[in-house]
Amino acid sequence: MPRPASLSALQRRAEEVALLLKSLSHPVRLLAVCELMKGERSVGALEAATGAPQPTLSRDLARLRREGIVKARRQSKSVYYRLSDARAARMIDALCVAFGPETRKKRSAR
Amino acid sequence: MPRPASLSALQRRAEEVALLLKSLSHPVRLLAVCELMKGERSVGALEAATGAPQPTLSRDLARLRREGIVKARRQSKSVYYRLSDARAARMIDALCVAFGPETRKKRSAR
DNA sequence: TCTTATATATATCAAATATCGTTTTTGACA
DNA sequence: TGTCAAAAACGATATTTGATATATATAAGA
Numbered sequence: 001m002p003r004p005a006s007l008s009a010l011q012r013r014a015e016e017v018a019l020l021l022k023s024l025s026h027p028v029r030l031l032a033v034c035e036l037m038k039g040e041r042s043v044g045a046l047e048a049a050t051g052a053p054q055p056t057l058s059r060d061l062a063r064l065r066r067e068g069i070v071k072a073r074r075q076s077k078s079v080y081y082r083l084s085d086a087r088a089a090r091m092i093d094a095l096c097v098a099f100g101p102e103t104r105k106k107r108s109a110r
Numbered sequence: 111m112p113r114p115a116s117l118s119a120l121q122r123r124a125e126e127v128a129l130l131l132k133s134l135s136h137p138v139r140l141l142a143v144c145e146l147m148k149g150e151r152s153v154g155a156l157e158a159a160t161g162a163p164q165p166t167l168s169r170d171l172a173r174l175r176r177e178g179i180v181k182a183r184r185q186s187k188s189v190y191y192r193l194s195d196a197r198a199a200r201m202i203d204a205l206c207v208a209f210g211p212e213t214r215k216k217r218s219a220r
Numbered sequence: 221t222c223t224t225a226t227a228t229a230t231a232t233c234a235a236a237t238a239t240c241g242t243t244t245t246t247g248a249c250a
Numbered sequence: 251t252g253t254c255a256a257a258a259a260c261g262a263t264a265t266t267t268g269a270t271a272t273a274t275a276t277a278a279g280a
Contacts, residue, residue, distance in 0.1 A: 007161050014137040014144075017209055021135035026266085027124040030131070034124075043228060051117050056268070058229055077227050077276055087209070094204030099127055099197070136239085153256060166240070168257055187248060187255055223280080230273070238265070245258070250251100 020087060023067050028052045029060045033083065036070060037092055042078040130197055133177050138162045139170045143193065146180060147202055152188040 024030050028050050035041055035049040047057055061081060064070045071084040083089055134140050138160050145151055145159040157167055171191060174180045181194040193199055 007159075010141065011137060011161055013209070014141045017205065018135050018137045018140050021131050021140070025128050025131035025135045027121060027128045030128050031120065031124045049117075051121055053269085054228070055230085055270080059267090062229075074228090074275085079228060090208040091205065094208040095127065095201070097207075098200040098204040099123070163241085164256070165242080165258085169239090172257075184247085184256090189256060221280100223278100225276100225278080227276085228274080230271100232271080233269090234267100236265100236267075239263085241260100241262090243258100243260075246256085248253100248255090250253085 019067075020069075020091060023064065023069060024088070024091065026060065028057060029064060032057065032060065032081075033064070033069065033088060033092060034096075036081060036083045037089065037096075040073075040080045040082040042080050044078065046081065129177075130201060133174065133179055134198070134201065136170065138167060139174060142167065142170065142191075143174070143179065143198060143202055144206075146191060146193045147199065150183075150190050150192040152190050154188065156191065 024033060031050040031052075032046050035046055041049070043054075043057065043061065046061070047054055050057060052060070061070065061072070065072060067085075069083070069085045069088045070081050073080045073082070134143060141160040141162075142156050145156055151159070153164070153167065153171065156171070157164055160167060162170070171180065171182070175182060177195075179193070179195045179198045180191050183190045183192070
């Protein structure tokens, strides 16, 4: 059985994907990124969308920035964020398909 | 503007999904769960599939067990694991669509 | 210009959690 | 009893999180 496409290649990919998963594995960051899927948003708007206290949100946005997932632009008083990572966008898309806002509780687990 | 479908409902869903993301946000766990998508596997087989040292893998499997993502069954010397959470399966499916083993590096981020 | 208000960012601290390597146990057999 | 396979127990270090306080940038007034 020829280990599919080399173990270490899989491991590298897994690490990459795992990092991205970790970035999104916090409710505030997840909600923020979901909101950004709809388009550019100010911090204030994200605050409203996530319900997170401002310093918390700011810190999480800083993290997403560092990780290259979002980019910021300042316009006078406000700072506007937007998604800047296609991988993250694809992941969110996929998650929405799988768990979309309307997902019925199928209880099909076994 | 009627906050879409109640903020707190979104927050609850986000927390749920974020927990799942966190469970899978580690290379070893991610690889193990991916392997289990193909069917039941012994710890030994998972060890080979993930390349992780036995105690590490065991620890991660224990965590997935606690979180209800996998179930174990002992057959004589070996222990066989299988996926037991449809949500996790759906998520992996989604990830595979988004990042499938053959994903080209599209570099479409901007 | 000096002040004040608003929006956002950064800093700090303690508690909780995660991760990793190593060692020790346990369970099921031969 | 000896031996595998797998789990659990340790111990060290690092990261995350939430709360709270403080700082910066820009704009608007007096």
